[in-house]
Amino acid sequence: MTTKTDGVIQMPAETGKQVLNVDIIRNDFPILNRKIHGNRIVYLDSAATTQKPACVINALSFFYRTSNANIHRGAYTLSEESSSAYENLREKIARFIGGVDQRGIVFTRNTTESLNLVARSWSKANIKAGDEIILTEMEHHSNLVPWIMIAQETGAVLKHIPVTEDGYLDMDIFYKLLSERTKVVSVTMVSNVLGTINPVSEIIKAAHSYNAVTVLDGAQGVPHTKVDAKELDCDFLAFSAHKMLGPTGIGVLYGKPELLEKMEPVLTGGGMIQEVTLNSATWAEIPWKFEAGTPNYADVIAFSSAIDYLEKLSMDAIRIHEKELTAYTLERLETFPDLTVYGPRDIEHRAGVVAFYDKLIHPHDLSTILDSYGIAIRAGHHCAQPLMRRYNIPANVRASFYIYNDKADVDALIEGLKKAREYFQYETS
Amino acid sequence: MTTKTDGVIQMPAETGKQVLNVDIIRNDFPILNRKIHGNRIVYLDSAATTQKPACVINALSFFYRTSNANIHRGAYTLSEESSSAYENLREKIARFIGGVDQRGIVFTRNTTESLNLVARSWSKANIKAGDEIILTEMEHHSNLVPWIMIAQETGAVLKHIPVTEDGYLDMDIFYKLLSERTKVVSVTMVSNVLGTINPVSEIIKAAHSYNAVTVLDGAQGVPHTKVDAKELDCDFLAFSAHKMLGPTGIGVLYGKPELLEKMEPVLTGGGMIQEVTLNSATWAEIPWKFEAGTPNYADVIAFSSAIDYLEKLSMDAIRIHEKELTAYTLERLETFPDLTVYGPRDIEHRAGVVAFYDKLIHPHDLSTILDSYGIAIRAGHHCAQPLMRRYNIPANVRASFYIYNDKADVDALIEGLKKAREYFQYETS
Amino acid sequence: MKQVKLDDLYRDTILDHYKNPRGRKELDRIDAEHKGYNPLCGDQVTIKAKFTNGYLEDVAVDSQGCAISVASGSMLAELLPGKSLKEIQQITEAFREMMHGKKLPDDMDIGDLDALEGVKKYHSRIKCALIPWITLNDLIKARQEKETLVSPSLPE
Amino acid sequence: MKQVKLDDLYRDTILDHYKNPRGRKELDRIDAEHKGYNPLCGDQVTIKAKFTNGYLEDVAVDSQGCAISVASGSMLAELLPGKSLKEIQQITEAFREMMHGKKLPDDMDIGDLDALEGVKKYHSRIKCALIPWITLNDLIKARQEKETLVSPSLPE
Numbered sequence A, B: 001m002t003t004k005t006d007g008v009i010q011m012p013a014e015t016g017k018q019v020l021n022v023d024i025i026r027n028d029f030p031i032l033n034r035k036i037h038g039n040r041i042v043y044l045d046s047a048a049t050t051q052k053p054a055c056v057i058n059a060l061s062f063f064y065r066t067s068n069a070n071i072h073r074g075a076y077t078l079s080e081e082s083s084s085a086y087e088n089l090r091e092k093i094a095r096f097i098g099g100v101d102q103r104g105i106v107f108t109r110n111t112t113e114s115l116n117l118v119a120r121s122w123s124k125a126n127i128k129a130g131d132e133i134i135l136t137e138m139e140h141h142s143n144l145v146p147w148i149m150i151a152q153e154t155g156a157v158l159k160h161i162p163v164t165e166d167g168y169l170d171m172d173i174f175y176k177l178l179s180e181r182t183k184v185v186s187v188t189m190v191s192n193v194l195g196t197i198n199p200v201s202e203i204i205k206a207a208h209s210y211n212a213v214t215v216l217d218g219a220q221g222v223p224h225t226k227v228d229a230k231e232l233d234c235d236f237l238a239f240s241a242h243k244m245l246g247p248t249g250i251g252v253l254y255g256k257p258e259l260l261e262k263m264e265p266v267l268t269g270g271g272m273i274q275e276v277t278l279n280s281a282t283w284a285e286i287p288w289k290f291e292a293g294t295p296n297y298a299d300v301i302a303f304s305s306a307i308d309y310l311e312k313l314s315m316d317a318i319r320i321h322e323k324e325l326t327a328y329t330l331e332r333l334e335t336f337p338d339l340t341v342y343g344p345r346d347i348e349h350r351a352g353v354v355a356f357y358d359k360l361i362h363p364h365d366l367s368t369i370l371d372s373y374g375i376a377i378r379a380g381h382h383c384a385q386p387l388m389r390r391y392n393i394p395a396n397v398r399a400s401f402y403i404y405n406d407k408a409d410v411d412a413l414i415e416g417l418k419k420a421r422e423y424f425q426y427e428t429s
Numbered sequence C, D: 001m002k003q004v005k006l007d008d009l010y011r012d013t014i015l016d017h018y019k020n021p022r023g024r025k026e027l028d029r030i031d032a033e034h035k036g037y038n039p040l041c042g043d044q045v046t047i048k049a050k051f052t053n054g055y056l057e058d059v060a061v062d063s064q065g066c067a068i069s070v071a072s073g074s075m076l077a078e079l080l081p082g083k084s085l086k087e088i089q090q091i092t093e094a095f096r097e098m099m100h101g102k103k104l105p106d107d108m109d110i111g112d113l114d115a116l117e118g119v120k121k122y123h124s125r126i127k128c129a130l131i132p133w134i135t136l137n138d139l140i141k142a143r144q145e146k147e148t149l150v151s152p153s154l155p156e
């Protein structure tokens, strides 16, 4: 086993496995040096947003210090530099998600805006009363509410793939829901509560056999595993930079160019037009047609560093690392009394998200108490109220992992859970 | 006259005037140390986007290095810090634009999105066939195209206040256009091409006398002069952080709370809801109702530093500074042969934007040649194609100023214009 | 791991109210009932009230939620019975202001409520402390609106 | 101020074409006419062509725009007359690739066009150099579509 200084440990050749060297990686994340109430920070909320490596933070500063100028429209050095950097990232992202056509990469603010864009623009033009849109019971609000709006406006009907008790999509029911009426199937790659890795390839194939358009909410997928949009053959894929080491304010919508070309823009104004008169306007080509106004180009450029960082580690190594951490967490939590853990137990179908419900301490109290030990976890409905209702709980607590977490973080969590009970004067086993 | 080290020169008490000390201010802008083709950078494109002071760049890094966490939904220290910082800026912006109700401050991506939000949400619900929307001939595409869309969708009629030869709005015609049919009057505070400062207070009063809703495009107004939205009594005001020392990716829409409350959200999903079921959703209160998904909170927090910096200099001093620079530029350009300068000559009605047309050298050639001397100006239609047509030119060249520009920059521009002609082997006077 | 420093938040008084909520009881007469719900965290509270001559004679509070919201509801149930609607309104207002950092009037008796003062430092938790109070306030408002329809001049 | 270093962009050949555009002339017969327009910078070009047996016998180019686009149109007018549609297509493709950084085939005669090679470093100006070529291409395509309707097999 050789340790390299770039955060990757090369395992013996015969295993072909690379794993992450968290000690080295942690050095790249300045925030992890911070103390919270005197304790080292144990950041277990990466499903909400990830921390940023120094290279991303520095790329952002460096850009503002040396090259900043509005893009696309200036014929001077700074503007040429900004524009190229911006367009280069489009190419990089297209490669990162499997070598798709870069004209299909639209920059938005976040996953939510990407999904709204598909719902507003593609669906509204293509959906009529009686058509069906298939979603799942485990969707994030951002992949539910835009479709609720479309259904209300068009008279389309929403169908939801139910979630089994152990956290899987009920695929038998999915196949029953599918029909000639199905126009859109929009599902999350990974549940942000259950951690379930959904069989999206199978879902896409089935949907396409009915000529339905497929939309993937990749917010929890793209950051954590290699995603090949070309092989998956999804029609749309949405994700957020801030959940994969990048800055806030950048989302991506990938769409097949032939679909994007037929779509109307949702936002109009400077930068996305071809020709404007006082009473008419024509549009620029894709993807610019969908990017109205001054884009958040500085953050786009910083996102580029995040992609480099992830590629250096390799998405496969990231997945292996998270699998190990998740297995360990499940193992430790399962022996904990009066505590329910949600989602699949089979680690092959589970990403690094572990939500649980402590029957003795309310999620918000737990979160506050854990914080006093420096442990950052999220309590609440995780923007998935229908799923909470499915499991009949008002809220729960979620720990989620990324490349800078290790088993010591999980141990800290378990220790924290015990302390919380002591603090509330409950017995701990 | 006493020079302080904070970039402001206090003039003798009797004048009551403060002016900017550009030498000191320039030190705050790291990019200005850069050389372009061996020349010092002369950045004259602040109307497109401004450069950023070190304090803004550092605030952004510092935030990512110490406090980053997703806002609103976490009950742990980092998230509480992020959330407070985010909400504090709302309060600060509300104060900055005249002490309006902070519930009226919505964060968007840019001015363009802010204007789209008003057009989509307010207008679409309140406008029907035959209603009239008054705009002007000098609007930026971002305040034209969203209304063209609304007109096409609703059957409303667009009316445009014409621009006089010397660059003013023809107010006589405005009064003739106003009628009971007028539902919206949306105008720019300052033309991004002509530099004209429009009589928006008068326009708002007149519009309100017909119960029309008023929208101000403040993209070129708010960064350059004290704007008091309360006194102006505008119903909506849109502007962009990146044009006022802030980061890219942040726009503001101020709206009167009583109007915002009645408006439907345009983007839906996480963070903006109250309660979601599989088939229905209710909304959070304003302003959160309009902020779907993870906001660009890091940039919002950096924007806060930009506001502090502007307030330290004082918006009044900034206006005085730009007035002097603009007067000097007009004076120098007016003696230049074969060159047309656009916009008002009365400096009281003109902001720091000077567009001109060199009859001997095409705008794009000029821009490329000036760049070789380190001078960054913008050539093109400046997202105002109808205005270009009004003056019968395909494009022109625009110099625009901000706090870090001084007369030496203007001299460099004039020198550059001469060199360009020499280079093209035209005689120069 | 370092010692918890949360004693400003979860004081013993709070834990005591949390574990033995005072308002979880039956009333012999229910004049008004109201449900409060915070969908963002799932906290629920049901308040039942018995009024006599413009006084809150008794109140039952049934909370499902975190320690802060349950304790706050329990304190409400302990403190308010026998108070006039005007007094209740003043206490509610004072408590709300305390949560936003203001000092209480010296002469106001707020029972165990001062144990909740530490909550003000935890922004995301303030709503938890306020929810029973907001719910009671809504109950009173709804009742007043209804009664105004019957007899316009109601004793405070 | 430092000396301009733009000789890779505005070579003398370009300035010469710009000041004396070769294609600004009348044709004795116009078989096809096409207008190109780049609304983003206002550049306009009108191309008129005379075809004989599948060859471009003559071409008139009237450009309104920057030095780069005018010079490019002028070079087009100088280079193409007498070439077959296939040759024109090859030259157009080669020029487009040159603008995106590729080398030209060794044996291709592109007249003065190589003076425009420096444009490739100025991303925002590449479109200027290409606009007359795109316009001619559109003209040929439109003509072919029209002729296909009449006689499906057209000599190249």
Ligand SMILES: Cc1ncc(COP(=O)(O)O)c(C=O)c1O
Pocket: A270, A292, A293, A294, A295, B047, B048, B110, B111, B112, B113, B140, B142, B143, B188, B190, B191, B192, B217, B219, B220, B240, B383
């Ligand atoms: C007058 C005016 N309105 C609107 C805009 C659009 O601003 P943004 O690109 O930040 O959306 C601009 C700037 O380009 C402008 O100058």
Ligand SMILES: Cc1ncc(COP(=O)(O)O)c(C=O)c1O
Pocket: A047, A048, A110, A111, A112, A113, A140, A142, A143, A188, A190, A191, A192, A217, A219, A220, A240, A383, B270, B292, B293, B294, B295
């Ligand atoms: C599965 C899923 N979808 C969508 C989102 C929304 O992402 P964003 O807030 O970046 O728009 C999230 C994250 O919160 C998520 O986990």
